[in-house]
Amino acid sequence: MTGLRDALRRLAAEATEDPRPAAASDTRDLDAAVAALNQAASDTPHWSALSWTPGQPPSRQLRTSGRTASAAVSAIAEETITLFSQDTRHQLRACLAPGCVLYFLKNHPRREWCSAGCGNRARSARHYQRHRQNTA
Ligand SMILES: [Zn+2]
Known part of the structure; x- marks a missing residue:
């Protein structure tokens, strides 16, 4: 297996x-x-x-x-x-959320993540990155 x-x-x-x-x-x-x-x-x-x-x-x-x-x-x-x-x-995608190693089928035009949890992690990471850039 x-x-x-x-x-x-x-x-x-x-x-x-x-x-x-x-x-x-x-x-x-x-x-x-x-x-x-x-x-x-x-x-x-x-x-x-x-x-x-x-x-x-x-x-x-x-x-x-x-x-x-x-x-x-x-x-x-x-x-x-x-x-x-x-x-x-052609619908298969690698999930590019931080720390994720999964794949998913992009079965909706707006789908970018394998799960809602990965979407939340990616949005949090982007928010944190923007906040760090603004305060540095
Ligand atoms: Zn994922």
Whole structure:
């Protein structure tokens, strides 16, 4: 799982031109990251099943003949392949709030942060910076 996480961080950094040194992946090589992702996606056979109980919203369920945890990792890898192979990868952003190492989908034109907490931290940092410049 650590190998997959490092691979995903490397791919996200590539897609976003991530400038954050603290967010850098241990996996430096793009080919190695792609290979790790593809390996994880194919590790455990899995498929989706629709579940729809009357009166409940329909939901997607993961099925496997292997271990559930391994299938979940393979499903995450497969969803990642979908993300990076479609135009949605252009919505991926590195969160540039102070101290943050996360990524997010810019699914709204005004969205600039991964979370409201990061937005508040970034605004506080800007306010503090302006105040320091005015008093120096
Ligand atoms: Zn953030």
